[in-house]
Structure formats: C-alpha cells, structure tokens
Amino acid sequence: LVVAPGLIDLAARLREPGFEYRATLESELDAAMAGGVTSLAIPPDTDPVLDEPGLVEMLCYRAKKLNRAHIYPVGALTIGLKGEQLSEMAELVEAGCVAFSQANTPILDTRVLGRAMQYAATFGFRIWLQPLDPYPARGGVAHDGEVASRLGLPGIPASAEIVALYTYLRLARQTGARLHITRVSCGESLDLIERARQDGVDVTCDVAAHHLHLCDMDIGYFNPHCHVVPPLRSQRDRIAHGRFNAICSDHTPVDDDAKQAPFSESEPGTTGLELLLPLTLKWAAEHNLPLLDALSRITSEAAKIAGIAKGGHLSVGARADVCIFDPDTHQLIDRSMLRSQGKNTPFLGLELPGKVRYTLVEGTLMYEAH
Numbered sequence: 001l002v003v004a005p006g007l008i009d010l011a012a013r014l015r016e017p018g019f020e021y022r023a024t025l026e027s028e029l030d031a032a033m034a035g036g037v038t039s040l041a042i043p044p045d046t047d048p049v050l051d052e053p054g055l056v057e058m059l060c061y062r063a064k065k066l067n068r069a070h071i072y073p074v075g076a077l078t079i080g081l082k083g084e085q086l087s088e089m090a091e092l093v094e095a096g097c098v099a100f101s102q103a104n105t106p107i108l109d110t111r112v113l114g115r116a117m118q119y120a121a122t123f124g125f126r127i128w129l130q131p132l133d134p135y136p137a138r139g140g141v142a143h144d145g146e147v148a149s150r151l152g153l154p155g156i157p158a159s160a161e162i163v164a165l166y167t168y169l170r171l172a173r174q175t176g177a178r179l180h181i182t183r184v185s186c187g188e189s190l191d192l193i194e195r196a197r198q199d200g201v202d203v204t205c206d207v208a209a210h211h212l213h214l215c216d217m218d219i220g221y222f223n224p225h226c227h228v229v230p231p232l233r234s235q236r237d238r239i240a241h242g243r244f245n246a247i248c249s250d251h252t253p254v255d256d257d258a259k260q261a262p263f264s265e266s267e268p269g270t271t272g273l274e275l276l277l278p279l280t281l282k283w284a285a286e287h288n289l290p291l292l293d294a295l296s297r298i299t300s301e302a303a304k305i306a307g308i309a310k311g312g313h314l315s316v317g318a319r320a321d322v323c324i325f326d327p328d329t330h331q332l333i334d335r336s337m338l339r340s341q342g343k344n345t346p347f348l349g350l351e352l353p354g355k356v357r358y359t360l361v362e363g364t365l366m367y368e369a370h
Contacts, residue, residue, distance in 0.1 A: 001357060004295050005312050006038025006069075006321030008302035009276055010206050010248040011182060013269075014040070014071070015341075016062065017055070018047025023253040023341040028273065029068040031340035033367035035274040036323030036356040037249075038069050039303075039311050044076040045103035051076035051087045053095035060096045068366060070321075072098045072306055074128060077116050083107035086116055089125055098306050099180065101128040104229055108134065110167060117177035126178040126307070131165035131189065132230065141264050143231045147216040153264060156231050158186045165189050169196040172203060180305055181205040183250055185230040190243045204305050207239045208250035209279035210270055214238070214346060224259045224266035225346040242289065246302040249276040253342020271342040278352035281327060285353065291327070320363035329355040 012032070015023035032040060042059070044050035050059070056073045063071040075097035079085045089100055100120060106129075107113040120127050137160040142148040144155025165181065169192060172179040181193060184205050193205050210228065215235045219226045226232055228250070252269030259266050272279075276298060284294035303312025310319040330351040335343045359367035 001324050001326050002291070003314070004323045004325065005299040005314050006323050006359065006361065007036050007276060007298045008039040008306065008308060008312050009037050009251065009273065009298070010041045010246055010302050010305060011043060011208070012040040012249060012251040012273055013043055013045070013253070015253060016046065016059065022255050025062055026066055027339065027341040028251070028253065029063065029066055031273045031338070032069040033359045034339045034356060036277055036325060036359050037273055038321035038323070038359065038361050039072065039306070039308055040069055041072045041074055041098065041306050043103045044074055044101055045081060045105070049076045049081050050074070050097070051079050053088070053091045056092060056095040056097055069361065070311070072096070072308065074099050074101045076100070077102050077127065078107065078112065081105045083109060083112055086112070086119060089120065090123065093125065099126040099128045101182070102130070104130060104132070106132050106134050106164060110171070114171050114175060117171050117175040121175050121177040124178065126180055128180040128182050129168050130182045130230070131161045131168060133160045133164040136160040136163070141227060141231070142219060143216040143233045145216055145234050147219055151219065151222060158188065158233065158237060161186050161230060162188050162192065165192055169193070169201055169203065172196070173199065173201050177202070179203045183208045183211070183230055183248070184239060184244060185211055185233050186237050187239065190239070194243060204245040206246040206248045206305070207244045209247050209272055209276055210250070210346065211239045212247070212283040213279060218346060219263070222263040223346060224261065224263050225270060225344055225348070227263055227266050227268045228270055229268045242287070242293070245297070246305055247276070247280050247297040249273050251340070253340050254344045256343070259344045269344060271338065271340045271345050273340060274338055275333065275345065275347060275352065277323070277325060277356065278331070278354045281354040282352055320360060322358070322360040323356060324358040325354050325356045327354055329353070331355050
C-alpha cells in the first residue's frame with residue numbers, strides 16, 4: 001500500500017447551507033473520507049452566499065461537530081457575489097476564510113475587480129478566480145466546436161476563458177495581487193499563465209480532474225453528466241500535460257431530476273470527491289509521470305495554494321492526516337459505491353485505479369474499506 005498525506009481538494013461544494021436537498025455536510029464529508037480527502041476548500045456560492053463572518057463560523061462549527069475532514073471556506077469576494085461592493089475580507093479571514101472568490105460568477109466591472117485585487121494585495125490575501133467572460137459565454141452549455149454544432153447546442157468559445165484570463169493577469173501584474181486561477185480548461189490559458197509567471201506575477205492554477213480525461217466528444221448523445229462548467233473542451237485543448245499546480249475534483253453533487261433534463265436544461269456539475277485520487281492516478285499512468293509528482297498536485301501543492309501549513313505533507317509537526325491506498329486495485333465506479341448524495345459523474349461504469357483502504361484525520365482512523 002501507499003501511505004500518502006491526506007488529500008486536499010481545492011473545490012468541493014458540500015451544498016450547505018441552502019442546498020441540503022442535493023447533499024448534506026454529513027453525506028459529503030463521508031464521501032471525502034472514502035476518497036482519502038482530509039481537507040476541502042469550499043466555494044462561496046452557497047445560499048446564503050459566504051459573505052458574512054457569521055455564516056462562515058456556522059459552517060466551520062457544523063463541520064467540526066461532525067468530526068471528519070477539515071474544511072476551509074473561500075469567502076465571497078463581493079457581497080452576494082454581485083460584483084458591486086467588496087466583502088469585509090479582513091473579518092472573513094478572522095472567521096476562517098483562506099481566500100476570496102466569485103465562484104462561477106464573474107465580476108463585470110473591472111474597476112471593482114481591480115480595487116478588490118489592490119485591497120487583497122495590501123493584506124496578502126489570495127484571490128481565486130475562474131476565468132470566464134460572460135458575454136461570449138452567454139447561454140452556452142458546451143464547447144463551441146464541431147460537436148456542439150452537430151448536436152445543436154449553444155457554444156462557449158475558448159476565447160471566453162482566454163480573454164478573461166488575460167484581464168485577470170494584467171490586473172494582478174498591476175496590483176501585485178496573489179492570484180489563483182481555478183479550473184483551467186484551455187491549453188492556451190496555461191501558456192498565458194506561464195508567461196505571466198516569467199514576468200513576475202504571483203499566480204498558480206488548478207484543473208478539474210475530469211478535464212484531464214474528457215473532451216467534448218464525450219458528450220456523445222447528449223450525456224448530461226458531461227454538462228460541466230467550464231465545458232469539456234476539444235481533444236486538442238484537453239489538459240493533459242503538467243504545467244498546472246494542482247488538481248481539484250470540482251465536486252458538485254446534483255440530484256437525479258436536475259440531471260435527467262435535456263442537456264441544455266440540465267444542471268451542470270459532477271460529483272468527484274471519491275474520484276479525485278483514481279482520476280489523478282489514471283492521468284499519471286497515461287503520461288508516465290512519477291507517483292510522487294502526481295500526488296503532489298492533490299497534497300503538498302494544493303496545501304500551499306490554500307495556505308494549509310500543517311497539511312499536505314508527512315513531516316515532524318505536521319497534522320496526522322493520512323490516506324493509505326492500494327494503487328494496483330481497480331474499482332468499478334457505480335452508484336452503489338459512491339457515498340456522495342450526488343451520483344452524477346460521467347465515469348459511471350468504468351474501472352479506475354486506486355482504492356483507498358484507510359483514512360486518518362489527526363491520527364484517528366475515520367474510514368476503513370470493507
């Protein structure tokens with residue numbers, strides 16, 4: 001077996017508060033334990049939005065009471081995610097937030113975004129942004145290419161990501177903000193990020209695990225499990241090389257009714273907490289990457305991005321969060337094996353490598369495979 005640090009997921013929607021009919025903290029933290037994930041960063045697009053210290057404290061208290069994985073809320077960059085008025089970042093950090101984000105809702109006014117970056121840079125707060133220009137992406141549900149045209153689906157061009165990313169990088173260079181780009185989906189985006197790093201911009205990035213393996217061709221005959229944000233891009237764009245810092249699950253549990261609607265009307269999102277390790281191992285095997293390199297994307301590198309000093313590594317003084325897994329055992333992904341309340345994943349019916357045998361949190365055995 002392989003003894004690794006507990007995995008760290010940079011994007012996991014646990015659906016509380018506000019969306020308990022889709023999933024609960026209890027069900028999703030159980031899924032995290034089964035997936036070897038001991039630390040989770042929570043996006044702010046809950047209901048109500050994580051823009052008040054009291055809400056953040058309540059979420060942290062609920063998670064601590066359940067005594068499973070550690071959660072790290074990402075606070076709303078603007079009040080209500082409306083992109084108009086900056087949130088009280090300093091108070092949100094005191095309440096437990098590790099960074100600030102707009103989740104999937106971009107700020108339209110770049111002056112507001114510039115002020116947010118300037119304020120965050122003053123205090124050393126990190127801003128996490130998903131690059132998306134809402135105007136070319138408006139109404140789109142799939143990558144703007146041959147597949148979308150053939151299926152009659154409204155498209156989201158790669159330029160929607162690239163144009164927004166260029167703006168974010170330019171503002172970061174101007175303000176000195178610490179920037180993390182979430183869920184990159186285009187190869188050209190990685191080129192831009194690499195050039196920005198060379199120019200001295202403090203920027204990191206992650207990709208969603210499903211973008212390592214899938215492209216728009218996998219939509220097939222309108223498979224709603226492939227309706228995700230950002231969309232699955234072309235085979236050429238598929239993020240298959242290692243110039244990103246971290247891999248996240250982008251865990252978004254969706255109830256069956258919302259996924260059984262026609263593709264354009266289905267709710268986007270895929271469940272991923274229990275698949276983060278298998279999909280990372282499969283990606284590493286396909287590209288002959290060393291195991292330690294692959295694991296670093298979901299442990300030590302992710303810890304650096306989220307500012308988790310005592311997690312993501314096995315060292316003296318570190319927290320005893322440990323994932324012990326069998327890299328050679330393959331498991332069939334089906335609804336019955338998923339502990340998440342959301343069964344929405346395009347990987348149903350496939351066999352993936354890596355079976356978590358034990359998960360420890362602060363030295364306590366929290367999960368043991370049967």
